[in-house]
Amino acid sequence: MTLWVESIGFAAAALTTVSFVPQVVHTLRTRDTRAISLWMYALFSAGVALWGLYGLMIGSWPVITANVITLALASIVLWHKLRERPQSPPG
Amino acid sequence: MTLWVESIGFAAAALTTVSFVPQVVHTLRTRDTRAISLWMYALFSAGVALWGLYGLMIGSWPVITANVITLALASIVLWHKLRERPQSPPG
Numbered sequence: 001m002t003l004w005v006e007s008i009g010f011a012a013a014a015l016t017t018v019s020f021v022p023q024v025v026h027t028l029r030t031r032d033t034r035a036i037s038l039w040m041y042a043l044f045s046a047g048v049a050l051w052g053l054y055g056l057m058i059g060s061w062p063v064i065t066a067n068v069i070t071l072a073l074a075s076i077v078l079w080h081k082l083r084e085r086p087q088s089p090p091g
Numbered sequence: 092m093t094l095w096v097e098s099i100g101f102a103a104a105a106l107t108t109v110s111f112v113p114q115v116v117h118t119l120r121t122r123d124t125r126a127i128s129l130w131m132y133a134l135f136s137a138g139v140a141l142w143g144l145y146g147l148m149i150g151s152w153p154v155i156t157a158n159v160i161t162l163a164l165a166s167i168v169l170w171h172k173l174r175e176r177p178q179s180p181p182g
Contacts, residue, residue, distance in 0.1 A: 005148045012145050015138025022130035035126035039113035047106025054103050054153075057096045062145075 006062070013066030020073035033081040041078040045071060097153070104157030111164035124172040132169040136162060 027033060048071045055063030118124060139162045146154030 008141055009145045012138050012141035015134050019131045019134035019138055023128040026128040032126040035123040037114040037117040040110045043106050043110035047103050047110055050099055050103035054100045
Protein backbone atom coordinates (compact mmCIF):
# COMPACT_ATOMS: atom_id res chain seq x y z
CA MET A 1 0.00 0.00 0.00
CA THR A 2 1.55 3.31 -1.07
CA LEU A 3 2.37 6.04 1.42
CA TRP A 4 -0.22 8.23 -0.32
CA VAL A 5 -3.03 5.73 0.32
CA GLU A 6 -1.89 5.18 3.93
CA SER A 7 -1.93 8.94 4.57
CA ILE A 8 -5.49 9.23 3.18
CA GLY A 9 -6.44 6.44 5.60
CA PHE A 10 -4.77 8.17 8.54
CA ALA A 11 -6.33 11.54 7.61
CA ALA A 12 -9.80 9.93 7.36
CA ALA A 13 -9.19 8.10 10.63
CA ALA A 14 -7.99 11.27 12.34
CA LEU A 15 -10.98 13.34 11.18
CA THR A 16 -13.70 10.81 12.04
CA THR A 17 -12.01 10.14 15.39
CA VAL A 18 -11.28 13.74 16.35
CA SER A 19 -14.79 14.72 15.30
CA PHE A 20 -16.19 13.06 18.45
CA VAL A 21 -14.06 15.24 20.74
CA PRO A 22 -16.18 18.41 20.18
CA GLN A 23 -19.33 16.31 20.75
CA VAL A 24 -17.96 14.96 24.04
CA VAL A 25 -16.96 18.49 25.10
CA HIS A 26 -20.39 19.84 24.06
CA THR A 27 -22.16 17.07 25.98
CA LEU A 28 -20.02 17.49 29.12
CA ARG A 29 -20.50 21.28 29.02
CA THR A 30 -24.23 21.38 28.33
CA ARG A 31 -25.30 18.05 29.92
CA ASP A 32 -27.97 18.19 27.23
CA THR A 33 -28.37 15.03 25.17
CA ARG A 34 -32.03 15.40 24.15
CA ALA A 35 -31.26 16.05 20.48
CA ILE A 36 -28.96 13.04 20.38
CA SER A 37 -30.42 9.69 19.33
CA LEU A 38 -29.80 6.87 21.81
CA TRP A 39 -30.21 4.33 19.01
CA MET A 40 -27.59 6.11 16.95
CA TYR A 41 -24.91 5.91 19.62
CA ALA A 42 -25.80 2.33 20.59
CA LEU A 43 -25.63 1.06 17.00
CA PHE A 44 -22.66 3.27 16.17
CA SER A 45 -20.64 2.03 19.14
CA ALA A 46 -21.35 -1.60 18.21
CA GLY A 47 -20.34 -0.87 14.61
CA VAL A 48 -17.15 0.90 15.62
CA ALA A 49 -16.21 -2.07 17.80
CA LEU A 50 -16.68 -4.33 14.77
CA TRP A 51 -14.61 -1.93 12.61
CA GLY A 52 -11.82 -2.31 15.15
CA LEU A 53 -12.08 -6.08 14.83
CA TYR A 54 -12.09 -5.76 11.01
CA GLY A 55 -8.98 -3.59 11.20
CA LEU A 56 -7.24 -6.25 13.28
CA MET A 57 -8.16 -8.93 10.74
CA ILE A 58 -6.87 -6.96 7.73
CA GLY A 59 -3.90 -5.59 9.68
CA SER A 60 -4.78 -1.95 8.97
CA TRP A 61 -3.48 0.42 11.66
CA PRO A 62 -5.54 3.43 10.49
CA VAL A 63 -8.73 1.37 10.93
CA ILE A 64 -7.69 -0.14 14.28
CA THR A 65 -6.46 3.07 15.91
CA ALA A 66 -9.37 5.20 14.74
CA ASN A 67 -12.03 2.83 15.92
CA VAL A 68 -10.62 2.10 19.36
CA ILE A 69 -10.42 5.84 20.14
CA THR A 70 -13.81 6.54 18.50
CA LEU A 71 -15.38 3.78 20.58
CA ALA A 72 -14.06 5.37 23.77
CA LEU A 73 -15.37 8.83 22.80
CA ALA A 74 -18.74 7.59 21.52
CA SER A 75 -19.19 5.58 24.72
CA ILE A 76 -18.90 8.78 26.78
CA VAL A 77 -21.78 10.34 24.80
CA LEU A 78 -23.77 7.10 25.00
CA TRP A 79 -23.24 6.96 28.76
CA HIS A 80 -24.58 10.49 29.19
CA LYS A 81 -27.52 9.74 26.90
CA LEU A 82 -28.36 6.60 28.92
CA ARG A 83 -28.25 8.60 32.13
CA GLU A 84 -30.67 11.13 30.63
CA ARG A 85 -33.34 8.49 30.06
CA PRO A 86 -35.87 8.06 32.94
CA GLN A 87 -35.06 4.99 35.08
CA SER A 88 -37.50 2.20 34.05
CA PRO A 89 -39.02 0.50 37.17
CA PRO A 90 -37.03 -2.64 38.23
CA GLY A 91 -38.26 -6.17 37.31
CA MET B 92 -9.71 -11.86 2.07
CA THR B 93 -11.84 -14.63 3.61
CA LEU B 94 -15.63 -14.50 3.57
CA TRP B 95 -15.54 -14.29 7.36
CA VAL B 96 -13.43 -11.11 7.31
CA GLU B 97 -15.58 -9.57 4.55
CA SER B 98 -18.75 -10.24 6.56
CA ILE B 99 -17.25 -8.55 9.66
CA GLY B 100 -16.49 -5.56 7.41
CA PHE B 101 -20.01 -5.52 6.01
CA ALA B 102 -21.57 -5.90 9.48
CA ALA B 103 -19.42 -3.03 10.82
CA ALA B 104 -20.26 -0.95 7.76
CA ALA B 105 -23.97 -1.71 8.11
CA LEU B 106 -24.07 -0.80 11.83
CA THR B 107 -22.12 2.45 11.59
CA THR B 108 -24.15 3.44 8.53
CA VAL B 109 -27.57 2.45 9.79
CA SER B 110 -26.81 4.12 13.12
CA PHE B 111 -27.27 7.55 11.47
CA VAL B 112 -30.82 6.73 10.37
CA PRO B 113 -32.31 7.03 13.91
CA GLN B 114 -30.39 10.30 14.36
CA VAL B 115 -31.79 11.70 11.11
CA VAL B 116 -35.31 10.58 12.12
CA HIS B 117 -34.83 12.09 15.61
CA THR B 118 -33.59 15.38 14.12
CA LEU B 119 -36.39 15.58 11.53
CA ARG B 120 -39.02 14.79 14.18
CA THR B 121 -37.78 17.09 16.94
CA ARG B 122 -36.10 19.81 14.81
CA ASP B 123 -33.87 20.11 17.89
CA THR B 124 -30.12 20.05 17.20
CA ARG B 125 -28.90 22.03 20.23
CA ALA B 126 -27.23 19.03 21.88
CA ILE B 127 -25.47 18.13 18.64
CA SER B 128 -22.00 19.55 18.02
CA LEU B 129 -21.65 21.43 14.71
CA TRP B 130 -17.91 20.76 14.76
CA MET B 131 -18.52 17.04 15.18
CA TYR B 132 -20.68 16.76 12.08
CA ALA B 133 -18.45 19.03 10.01
CA LEU B 134 -15.27 17.09 10.84
CA PHE B 135 -17.07 13.74 10.70
CA SER B 136 -18.51 14.43 7.25
CA ALA B 137 -15.08 15.44 5.94
CA GLY B 138 -13.58 12.30 7.46
CA VAL B 139 -16.27 10.04 6.03
CA ALA B 140 -15.67 11.54 2.58
CA LEU B 141 -11.98 10.69 2.95
CA TRP B 142 -12.84 7.16 4.13
CA GLY B 143 -14.84 6.75 0.92
CA LEU B 144 -11.80 7.83 -1.06
CA TYR B 145 -9.60 5.44 0.96
CA GLY B 146 -12.05 2.61 0.25
CA LEU B 147 -11.81 3.37 -3.48
CA MET B 148 -8.02 3.28 -3.32
CA ILE B 149 -7.85 -0.07 -1.53
CA GLY B 150 -10.81 -1.49 -3.46
CA SER B 151 -12.82 -2.31 -0.34
CA TRP B 152 -16.57 -2.34 -1.02
CA PRO B 153 -17.57 -2.37 2.69
CA VAL B 154 -15.59 0.84 3.24
CA ILE B 155 -16.85 2.55 0.05
CA THR B 156 -20.52 1.69 0.45
CA ALA B 157 -20.68 2.53 4.15
CA ASN B 158 -19.07 5.90 3.82
CA VAL B 159 -21.04 7.16 0.84
CA ILE B 160 -24.33 6.40 2.64
CA THR B 161 -23.04 7.70 5.98
CA LEU B 162 -21.95 10.93 4.30
CA ALA B 163 -25.45 11.44 2.92
CA LEU B 164 -27.08 10.81 6.32
CA ALA B 165 -24.57 12.88 8.30
CA SER B 166 -25.02 15.73 5.84
CA ILE B 167 -28.74 15.86 6.62
CA VAL B 168 -27.96 16.31 10.33
CA LEU B 169 -25.24 18.84 9.53
CA TRP B 170 -27.66 20.79 7.32
CA HIS B 171 -30.22 21.02 10.11
CA LYS B 172 -27.52 22.01 12.61
CA LEU B 173 -26.28 24.76 10.27
CA ARG B 174 -29.81 26.06 9.88
CA GLU B 175 -30.18 26.19 13.65
CA ARG B 176 -27.26 28.60 14.02
CA PRO B 177 -28.26 32.33 14.04
CA GLN B 178 -27.65 33.93 10.63
CA SER B 179 -24.39 35.97 10.92
CA PRO B 180 -24.93 39.51 9.47
CA PRO B 181 -23.86 39.73 5.77
CA GLY B 182 -20.44 41.24 4.77
